[in-house]
Amino acid sequence: MVDIRMRVNGVEEKVDLSPQVSLLDALRGELGLTGTKKGCDQGACGACTVLVDGERINSCLALAVQYDDRDITTVEGLAGEGEAHPLQKAFIRNDGLQCGYCTSGQLCSAVGMLAEHEAGAPSAVTEHLCATDVELSEDEIRERMSGNLCRCGAYNGIVASIKEVAAS
Amino acid sequence: MKTFAYLSAPDVPSAVRAISTEPGAKFLGGGTNLVDLMREGVEAPDTVIDITRLPLTGVEELPDGGVRIGALVRNSHLAANQLIRSRYPLLSQAILTGASAQLRNMATVGGNLLQRTRCLYFYDSAAACNKREPGSGCDAIGGFNRGNAILGASESCIATHPSDMAVALVALDAVVEVESVRGTRRIPLVDFHRLPGTTPQVETVLEADELITAVELPPLPLAATSRYRKVRDRASYAFALVSVAAALEVEGGVVTGVRIALGGVATKPWRAHEAERVLLGAPATDESFRRAAEAELAPAVGRSQNEFKIELAQRAIVATLRTLLTEGGAA
Numbered sequence A: 001m002v003d004i005r006m007r008v009n010g011v012e013e014k015v016d017l018s019p020q021v022s023l024l025d026a027l028r029g030e031l032g033l034t035g036t037k038k039g040c041d042q043g044a045c046g047a048c049t050v051l052v053d054g055e056r057i058n059s060c061l062a063l064a065v066q067y068d069d070r071d072i073t074t075v076e077g078l079a080g081e082g083e084a085h086p087l088q089k090a091f092i093r094n095d096g097l098q099c100g101y102c103t104s105g106q107l108c109s110a111v112g113m114l115a116e117h118e119a120g121a122p123s124a125v126t127e128h129l130c131a132t133d134v135e136l137s138e139d140e141i142r143e144r145m146s147g148n149l150c151r152c153g154a155y156n157g158i159v160a161s162i163k164e165v166a167a168s
Numbered sequence B: 001m002k003t004f005a006y007l008s009a010p011d012v013p014s015a016v017r018a019i020s021t022e023p024g025a026k027f028l029g030g031g032t033n034l035v036d037l038m039r040e041g042v043e044a045p046d047t048v049i050d051i052t053r054l055p056l057t058g059v060e061e062l063p064d065g066g067v068r069i070g071a072l073v074r075n076s077h078l079a080a081n082q083l084i085r086s087r088y089p090l091l092s093q094a095i096l097t098g099a100s101a102q103l104r105n106m107a108t109v110g111g112n113l114l115q116r117t118r119c120l121y122f123y124d125s126a127a128a129c130n131k132r133e134p135g136s137g138c139d140a141i142g143g144f145n146r147g148n149a150i151l152g153a154s155e156s157c158i159a160t161h162p163s164d165m166a167v168a169l170v171a172l173d174a175v176v177e178v179e180s181v182r183g184t185r186r187i188p189l190v191d192f193h194r195l196p197g198t199t200p201q202v203e204t205v206l207e208a209d210e211l212i213t214a215v216e217l218p219p220l221p222l223a224a225t226s227r228y229r230k231v232r233d234r235a236s237y238a239f240a241l242v243s244v245a246a247a248l249e250v251e252g253g254v255v256t257g258v259r260i261a262l263g264g265v266a267t268k269p270w271r272a273h274e275a276e277r278v279l280l281g282a283p284a285t286d287e288s289f290r291r292a293a294e295a296e297l298a299p300a301v302g303r304s305q306n307e308f309k310i311e312l313a314q315r316a317i318v319a320t321l322r323t324l325l326t327e328g329g330a331a
Helices: A023-030 A086-093 A103-118 A138-144 A155-167 B012-020 B034-039 B075-080 B082-087 B089-096 B101-106 B109-114 B165-171 B273-279 B286-297 B308-327
Strands: A002-008 A011-017 A049-052 A055-058 A071-073 B005-008 B025-028 B047-050 B059-061 B067-070 B175-180 B183-188 B211-217 B226-231 B242-251 B254-263
Touching (some): A002 A023, A011 A023, A049 A103, A055 A103, A055 B101, A086 A103, A086 A155, A103 A138, A103 B101, B012 B025, B012 B175, B025 B034, B067 B082, B075 B109, B082 B089, B089 B165, B089 B242, B109 B165, B109 B211, B165 B226, B165 B242, B165 B254, B254 B273, B254 B286, B254 B308, B273 B286
Parallel strands (some): A002 A071, B005 B047
Antiparallel strands (some): A002 A011, A049 A071
């Protein structure tokens, strides 16, 4: 067993874990933060997406011990005091979900994606790689969000939601 | 997942010391491949040495104009680095076409080079696979082999090397720096991965106790005009059926410099030496591009489901070179 400090959504907790426990299982099982979902458990679906120091990762392929003392944000940490995050509101307005299983991953991924875009990162569909002010077109959003699958096919609403928030 | 002892190495000397005394140990970087393989029971290390806290995260310009990339630089950070985007655009593009944004944020440069094949039978512990269990046979030959290799394969193994990044790096003559308790050595990437032959379980020339510390790119002005083209079953987040990393320099209508490497078709990141030889000094025309592509694919062997890759690879080479000629590079 390994003692680690987990700082999740601004709250620090000490957890005693076996080293094979994934960050996803630690969040859900040890800390009771069940907003983050287990879809494929092999890095293929994106349902388990969380933010580490502001960057999106798949928590299913992360061993919790590797994330000792890092800042982790889950879907539970996105909303402000009594108010939903702008992306959460946009998902509701635009029908960015049906069953909702992929939604927490979609939301965390979109927050990370908007930060990457803001920092000038290109994507595989960016025409001129050196450009740092790429317009967040629907093609760009779809490419940058391709690590999050939605079996209900709510993609149009998801893309519309992200586009709306990016423009505001 | 089998239980294992966990160590976190604070610096390179302690990492290589730890692995030299633990024969059943493995280094763990981003975990995107190793954790998955451990969960599937394909990898079962007794000890995991976490190297993600090692100070190998820099991307630095070298005095000769080349670039030194720390082994723990995340794939996403490398792809977004302006030096790479402007001087080696094929490398940025290759990385950006690989996996998903979340995985690229986790995956490291060193780990990307060491990732294992995604051959279905390698993952399926009920199947015969010489790579997973030497001597057990190869169920991919005659099985579901649509994604498997047409170049560099043997009767023991037809598994494809899955990396996009390594394809761009091998086109650029990258050099891998490795460290062990015996010291440092530098290995040209083109010699780093091994063909399967009769020992497909031995994938690289890396010794079990060696740690990749850096990858160096030589100065290569022609790389500024380069692209990576990936052909796959869906537009994003899929492994390559065929991919082409290419750089082209043309003067007075004649090819004066060219680099080509292929992904998705070979058992290792495939430098297309034969195509380059045919093109150098030849007129920069579709006819030359086609001749070069045919020469490279001449030794290709199609299996029951992947014969189509031979023509697809040739067309992808021609199309990539034509785009470089008419539209320039991706930067």
